[in-house]
Amino acid sequence: MTTAARSTVRVAAKEQVADGVVALTLVDPDGARLPDWTPGSHVDLVLPTGDTRQYSLCGDRWDAHAYRVAVLREPAGRGGSAWVHDELAVGDLVGLGGPRNQFRLVPAPSYLFLAGGIGITPLLPMVDAARRLGADWRLVYGGRARASMAFLDELQDPRVTEWPQDERGLLPLADLLTGLDDGTRVYACGPAPLLDAVEAACPPGLLRTERFVAREQGAPVRDEPFTVVLDRTGAEVVVTPEVSVLEAVRAAGADVLSSCRQGTCGTCETTVLAGDPDHRDSVLDEAERAAGDCLLVCVSRSRGDRLVLDL
Amino acid sequence: MTAVLPTLDLDPFDPEVLRDPLPAQAALRDAGPLVRLPRYGTWAIARYAEVHAALSDWQSFESSAGVGLTNFRTETPWRPPSLLLEADPPHHDAPRTVLAKVLGPRALRRLRADWLADAEALVADVLGRRTVELDAVPALAAAFPLRVFPDAVGLAREGREHLLPYGDHAFNAFGPTDNPLVLAGNASMPEHAGWVADQCERENLAAVGFGADIWAAADRGELTHAQAPLVVRSLLTAGVDTTVHGIGAVLHALAVTPGAWQLLRERPELVRVAFDEAVRWESPVQAFFRTTVRDVPVGDAVLPAGEKVLVFFAAANRxxxxxxxxxxxxxxRDPSGHVGFGMGIHQCVGQHVARLEAESLLTALLARVTSLELAGDPVRHLNNTLRSWESLPLRLTC
Structure with missing residues (x-):
């Protein structure tokens, strides 16, 4: 199994699911299973334009062979969403990073899900999980207009309240967030003004949010070769885009153990002595990424020309 | 698809098979990718490709019906099911997330120096000036995990003797409930289980340790407080016997493989490879069951829905x-990809702990011991799930 296959997906379907929203079905080019994920996860899509964008996984995790993401056209954005809407075609290959989860569903007897527009995407798998867990849950889904609200057809349930702004106005947050039981967890995702308002109105400790804006990447993911130096032996090896750091250093004689080869188990963690890692794993948290002192070599790479590893 | 499925009249839990399971595993592999085992009305998968695929495919092969022979859909488990091993998504998600963090490589970094010092102290205790003969099971393989792991969890000093028999019984209980090994363990089990259950409560755990970390996760809302003691229980069930037997396996392998100890002395950076290769070679956890949720293709056959299937890690690893x-x-060799720790979402969450324990002890031994060899015939300890040594006489030369 090559890294290229692991980190590249093929667009198997592209469907308009609401005004300004397309849903993409992504599959492994060889038909293999895709890495496991949990509700709240997102993936990085590395577009041929060189841009990297994060999208929440909003499909069915019981289908191990397909990811679904939904992309809102953002005219004021940096062009990634427009490219997806206008250029990306069924059959195209795109780079994939992750999945990672920074918006985990924690166990609770009851949930209040608050979605604004495209912010419905991470909440869809959460609603499915809450259903399967037998929890009490309620989803209030706001959007500009009914036609702009994706996936309403999948949300036909008495526990779902549709709240198109042109029909009903802004979400009645004060009402929704008053009188909540202490055990309730509130998951909110949507545009920043909505989240600011939810944060202001929600009792402390109950709320979990995900800011639905693409994280700034310090630099584009590198697509040129880079050099890895094995500090203990002094060997140097060039890592081309087709191979993983793991494959390259093993070929250079380093005995690095690995297991999952998808950046989830942590077995291949290697100490970084110098260089600027491009973390593409699901193990490290933000602080650990920022520290830059270790690398999961099965999936992670380098931002710079040169990476020195303690091997 | 219509071919008659291979059927083998073998009992994987027969004491003679447990004593030497390799012929039975070879027979299962050679019979086909999917083999019917009429003795227990179950099935077996023993080839690497199909084992790997079944372990990865949690969507088709569920764990919440139990990973032993007992089917929790129709029979009562001997204890409340594990929130990790015997659970499926989405129930499995939160406990797994928490424990993966608590036992992750990042968390273990702070233990590394202490555990190496502990290993050096243990090795200094057991070694003489020149040559020593000892039973490596109690003296090293059991002594080291029991020295560091209960402290790392934050267990009380008193009562730790319950840990090994509790784990041994839990792993026996994945086999048939009327099996002599299970029957022999039943009488003393309430006492062991009672002690273990008590240790999982917050007030009985030290303020610092894996146990406290799990309770802290509950305080942060990442688990419920009702889940926390059961997650601690998973540490105590699966975290002791397995590492003891893994360390026993690597010591045995190094003792009986000509040149291996010398090679490791020359290239001590291979200690991690040595342990994982031993986990592949011996497979301390031999197999777990899964239960099909639908008709599932296995090789060119179809395993029907609702069936228990023995997924044979050990057979796949050879x-x-x-x-x-x-x-x-x-x-x-590169043992990466072995399924000795399982694979997929249920892959051993404590594997980094096991590796660090083994690496610590082997590193301490390598620094002192110039040769390591058998000093007598090793004796197997029989368990329905685990492959292990009761006794491993070794001669260590300094």
Whole structure:
């Protein structure tokens, strides 16, 4: 199994699911299973334009062979969403990073899900999980207009309240967030003004949010070769885009153990002595990424020309 | 698809099979990718490719019906099911997330120096000036995990003798409930289980440790407070016997493989490879069951829905279709991809703990011991799930 296959997906379907929203079905080019994920996860899509964008996984995790993401056209954005809407075609290959989860569903007897527009995407798998867990849950889904609200057809349930702004106005947050039981967890995702308002109105400790804006990447993911130096032996090896750091250093004689080869188990963690890692794993948290002192070599790479590893 | 499925009249839990399971595992592999085992009305998967696929495919092969022979859909488990091993998504998600963090490589970094010092102290205690003969099971393989792991969890000093028999019984109980090994353990089990249950409560755990970390996760809302003691219980069930037997396996492998100890002395950076190769070679956890949630293709056959199937890690780890010279313990091979820790979402969450324990002890031994060899015939300890040594006489020369 090559890294290229692991980190590249093929667009198997592209469907308009609401005004300004397309849903993409992504599959492994060889038909293999895709890495496991949990509700709240997102993936990085590395577009041929060189841009990297994060999208929440909003499909069915019981289908191990397909990811679904939904992309809102953002005219004021940096062009990634427009490219997806206008250029990306069924059959195209795109780079994939992750999945990672920074918006985990924690166990609770009851949930209040608050979605604004495209912010419905991470909440869809959460609603499915809450259903399967037998929890009490309620989803209030706001959007500009009914036609702009994706996936309403999948949300036909008495526990779902549709709240198109042109029909009903802004979400009645004060009402929704008053009188909540202490055990309730509130998951909110949507545009920043909505989240600011939810944060202001929600009792402390109950709320979990995900800011639905693409994280700034310090630099584009590198697509040129880079050099890895094995500090203990002094060997140097060039890592081309087709191979993983793991494959390259093993070929250079380093005995690095690995297991999952998808950046989830942590077995291949290697100490970084110098260089600027491009973390593409699901193990490290933000602080650990920022520290830059270790690398999961099965999936992670380098931002710079040169990476020195303690091997 | 219509071919008659291979059927083998063998009992994987027969004491003689447990004593030497390799012929039965080879027979299962050779019979086909999917084999019917009429003795228990179940099935077995023993080839690497199909074992790997079944372990990865949690969507088709569920764990919440139990990973032993007992089917929790129709029979009562002997204890409340594990929130990790015997659970499926989405129930499995939160406990797994928390424990993966608590036992992750990042969390273990702070233990590394202490555990190496502990290993050096233990080795200094057991070694004489020149040559010592000892039973490596109690003296090293059990002594080291029992020295560091209960402290790392934050267990009380008193009562730790319950840990090994509790784990041994839990792993026996994945086999048939009327099996002599299970019957022999039943009488003393309430006492062991009672002690273990008590240790899982917050007030009985030290303020610092894996146990406290799990309770802290509950305070942060990442688990419920009702889940926390059961997650601690998973540490105590699966975290002791397995590492004891893993360390026993690597010591045995190094003692019986000509040149292996010398090679490791020359290239101590291979200690991690040595342990994982031993986990592949011996497979301390031999197999777990899964239960099909639908008709599932296995090789060119179809496993019907609702069936228990024995997924044979140990057989996969010696499958010549995957491994060159699989019966050789070979420090120069890359054991990556072995399924000794399982694979997929249920892959051993404590594997980094096991590796650090083994690495610590081997590193301490390598620094002092110039040769390591058998000093007598080792004796197997029989368990329905685990492959292990009761006694491993070794001669260590300094």
């Amino acid at each position: 499958d010549p279709r995957r491994w060159a010279d699989p019966d050789a313990f070979d420090l120069t």
